[in-house]
Amino acid sequence: MTATLFSFLPLSVNRASALADVSERCSENFVTDATQLAVDCPSAPTNVQVLPADQGIEVSWDATSIETSVDDTIANTVAQDVNAPKSFRVTLSPGDIVVNVAPTSRTASVAGLMNGKDYEVTVVAINEFGASEIVGPLSVTPTSGHEGVVGQLVVQYEVGVDATSGDGTATGSESVDSVELTSSADLGEGLHTVELSESVTEAEAQVIIDELEADPRIAWAEVDDILATADVADPDYATRQWNLWGEFGIARSLRAPASSTVPTGSLPGGDGQGVTVAVIDTGITPHADMTQQVLQGYDFVSDRPELAAVREVEGDRVGFDGDYVDPETFGSLGWDANPADPGDWRGVAPVRPSSWHGTHVAGIIGAQTNNGIGIAGVASGAQILPIRALSWNGGLSSDVAAAIIWAAGGHIAGVDDNQNPARMINLSMASRAQCSATLQTAINTATELGSVVVVAAGNANSDVRDYSPANCEQVISVGATDATGGRTIYSNFGDGVDVYAPGGDLNASGDLGIYSLSNAGAREPGAEAYAYRQGTSMAAAHISGLLARLISAQPSLTESELRSALNVNDTGTVSPTEPCVVDAQKTCESSVVEIAAAPSSPTGLVLNADVRAVAMKWTPSADTTVTGLRVQ
Ligand SMILES: [Ca+2]
Ligand SMILES: [Ca+2]
Ligand SMILES: [Ca+2]
Structure with missing residues (x-):
């Protein structure tokens, strides 16, 4: 897996002893004895472009040959290779954000930024001698694309x-x-x-x-309000599900000893069978790794003339409901019974190819396991109820509210009732807002109908209290961890985060995102595909899948019992309000979820009854700390 081999250079080491001519040539330099080697700074990146994204930016550049000598014991390295970059460094201020990028890459996605705030971006190429001329600063302002x-x-x-x-x-x-x-x-x-x-x-x-x-x-x-998906896009790489079997995956205790990511057993609990998980998102695309699991959903994206907007540079205003591209394939404008994802690409800021976000989230939860292809879903026996509520320009909270109520089995005027009420509802979306009465009312209704609502904490590297729907009551809000078990740079944090699960970090390495189902189409659906994405969207999907497993093993579990199983405090956890980067797990004392640690049903239950008392003994399930047992 060569993509993980970064060259993190000691940026502050040896600078004082660098030679004068090096200082003149490089914007920074690293070698102590330049006489050993022909000193040559890398050339500066060219054609540097910085585009605003939603709560982030996309940076791209060109550079000279990436070929470098692999034989570093030979002093007389081939001359034309000497100034090849060994890495790139993207910096942002304010915030002193530094992203190191592998030499093979020409792009960086920086997440966790504040919409509407101005950032200055610089890019340099780095090799063992030093850093190139600094390109920038270039100004950029992240945006959701909504004008207020x-x-x-x-x-x-x-x-x-x-x-x-x-x-x-x-x-x-x-x-x-x-x-x-x-x-x-x-x-x-x-x-x-x-x-x-x-x-x-x-x-x-x-x-x-x-x-x-x-x-x-x-x-x-x-x-x-308008909500947006809570993840960040990235192209695909080779398959690897560290988020399940890796050192800090949710099934980490099932990992084979030492190094491997191969599981030694199957996931505990049920496989999700009998449990319906509603994925309220951008819709769904067909995928061979998730076929019989998908139920008939609905499309709650409105289409109103005043929401029409420009979607590409010099383009005309188009409908809010992306179904306009082909109503025969995707359903009529406004609410319709077809939740197929027409694509959410944007040609204006924040620019992006279609994300197929709903398909990716659904795949994390329910991709088929042991079918010989692709990935393993967390709860591959669960039924996925795809509900479209997010368009290419975000989602109205009223549409999301209708989707929540309908998913739970509630009645929405003019819509046939949902035949498969969902025990689990996944909301991988966020906006910087207080929890609206609209969303809270819908969540309350769904909870009363017996659903459990799991939400993404949001990707702004901020206190979750300012992000909806994670700041609503009666939700389980999920922050994102990376492959080292720490809080990701983008994940929201604070008391309001109930639990952390893998969300991935594409900047650490492209293949350290979360690998799931996707589609190869840039604008309209094309061939089915797999892709790495990162975000609290992905983290939330892990928890929805995990809870589906627990419910399928014990359908009577209440929301409170499910929270206990996750080690989620009903009352919230004690945590700092600043970004918490100092504690060991960097998660502000919230749990980093582990599927194998969740209690499953005790086995070998023996009842010894006499006239006045009931004595019990049982064999706890392995690898489990049972903190309580309810006798019925
Ligand atoms: Ca539709
Ligand atoms: Ca429609
Ligand atoms: Ca599979």
């Missing part, structure tokens, strides 16, 4: 209030001065989305909300 324009609100009407007035406007519209309101989706229990006759700024929206909330027929109103 509000076209829709969510309104909670009081019990018994009709959402539509006699004149066809939404109830409460006459209380608003600036725009007219029209009722759109009915999410049940008096919860409705309401369209504005024209889009307004967030400040103007707050005025409208105040006017609405002064109307006694309305309990509350809020902006319909």
